[in-house]
Amino acid sequence: MSDLLERLRGRGWRMTAQRRVVAEVLNGDHVHLTADEVHARAVVRLPEISRATVYNTLGELVSLGEVLEVATDKRAKRYDPNAHRPHHHLVCAQCGAIKDVHPDGNPLADLPDSERFGYTVSNVEVTYRGLCPNCAAA
Amino acid sequence: MSDLLERLRGRGWRMTAQRRVVAEVLNGDHVHLTADEVHARAVVRLPEISRATVYNTLGELVSLGEVLEVATDKRAKRYDPNAHRPHHHLVCAQCGAIKDVHPDGNPLADLPDSERFGYTVSNVEVTYRGLCPNCAAA
DNA sequence: ATCCTACAATAGACTTTGTCTAAGTCAATC
DNA sequence: GATTGACTTAGACAAAGTCTATTGTAGGAT
Ligand SMILES: [Mn+2]
Ligand SMILES: [Mn+2]
Ligand SMILES: [Zn+2]
Ligand SMILES: [Zn+2]
Numbered sequence: 266m267s268d269l270l271e272r273l274r275g276r277g278w279r280m281t282a283q284r285r286v287v288a289e290v291l292n293g294d295h296v297h298l299t300a301d302e303v304h305a306r307a308v309v310r311l312p313e314i315s316r317a318t319v320y321n322t323l324g325e326l327v328s329l330g331e332v333l334e335v336a337t338d339k340r341a342k343r344y345d346p347n348a349h350r351p352h353h354h355l356v357c358a359q360c361g362a363i364k365d366v367h368p369d370g371n372p373l374a375d376l377p378d379s380e381r382f383g384y385t386v387s388n389v390e391v392t393y394r395g396l397c398p399n400c401a402a403a
Numbered sequence: 404m405s406d407l408l409e410r411l412r413g414r415g416w417r418m419t420a421q422r423r424v425v426a427e428v429l430n431g432d433h434v435h436l437t438a439d440e441v442h443a444r445a446v447v448r449l450p451e452i453s454r455a456t457v458y459n460t461l462g463e464l465v466s467l468g469e470v471l472e473v474a475t476d477k478r479a480k481r482y483d484p485n486a487h488r489p490h491h492h493l494v495c496a497q498c499g500a501i502k503d504v505h506p507d508g509n510p511l512a513d514l515p516d517s518e519r520f521g522y523t524v525s526n527v528e529v530t531y532r533g534l535c536p537n538c539a540a541a
Numbered sequence: 542a543t544c545c546t547a548c549a550a551t552a553g554a555c556t557t558t559g560t561c562t563a564a565g566t567c568a569a570t571c
Numbered sequence: 572g573a574t575t576g577a578c579t580t581a582g583a584c585a586a587a588g589t590c591t592a593t594t595g596t597a598g599g600a601t
Binding site: 334336338339342355357358364366367368369370372373375376377380381382383384385386387388389390391392393394395396397398401 | 476495505514518519520529530536
Binding site: 340 | 587588589590597598
């Protein structure tokens with residue numbers, strides 16, 4: 266993740282303890298945390314960090330294209346550091362666990378002109394739902 | 404939509420002016436209103452209807468499988484009366500206009516076992532994004 | 542090394558969306 | 572037309588997010 270911090274400094278980002286901690290918390294695979302979850306984890310390392318700063322920093326990371334907003338459930342937005350490899354999501358309907366997935370095919374090609382209503386279609390998001398191994402066992 | 408009202412009465416629904424108005428407001432094609440939009444339109448016909456009743460009624464319609472919840476944007480949930488014909492959504496990234504669409508193919512078949520992480524996958528939602536004719540012209 | 546200042550962080554008020562409760566109302570049955 | 576349990580209501584409450592005024596500081600200038 267220090268690649269990320271380097272890149273951001275190159276873009277004129279002022280480096281602060283708060284921003285470093287937010288970036289660290291987002292590090293990893295299949296990470297899709299809400300803003301409050303990011304805040305809770307950030308507070309462990311930097312107790313005085315505020316909610317507003319977490320929201321501000323996440324918003325900047327999204328603007329810079331380094332983090333994606335994901336709306337897989339109907340509650341809070343989730344923040345996804347896997348912004349450079351296109352992917353979709355597989356969500357457990359029971360516990361909410363989210364995996365990054367890479368389906369075959371191109372869903373854009375599956376939408377015929379007659380179903381486009383004159384729209385210029387540029388993007389598609391696919392959300393698979395089911396039960397994770399843990400929840401299926403229970 | 405009086406088919407709907409008949410069906411609901413058959414299921415033991417007590418018929419009230421409030422429920423009738425909510426059902427009427429949801430009538431139509433490509434309808435995807437937020438709870439507050441439903442309330443605003445319901446108030447025109449029945450000024451004393453409360454927000455709580457709109458939320459309650461929408462929740463019941465969802466439980467009964469007569470209306471779907473849709474989370475195309477990251478703001479309020481939207482309520483979709485087109486619950487009996489499976490479909491996906493095409494959303495204008497600028498003005499938010501939503502169309503019901505029926506793509507070819509089966510995205511479930513496009514998710515290989517190696518990308519399922521042991522999940523039992525049962526459902527998939529596809530959201531296409533782009534610009535509607537109005538917004539593309541401007 | 543110190544100073545300076547524009548940018549960043551903070552607390553907390555405010556907004557939006559949604560849920561819950563206690564009290565009053567009424568649709569459907571008798 | 573009386574009864575009653577389901578329904579509606581207002582408003583309190585909660586969760587998620589935004590905004591503002593104030594204070595703090597990173598990093599360049601001296
Ligand atoms: Mn992801
Ligand atoms: Mn729809
Ligand atoms: Zn699960
Ligand atoms: Zn549009």
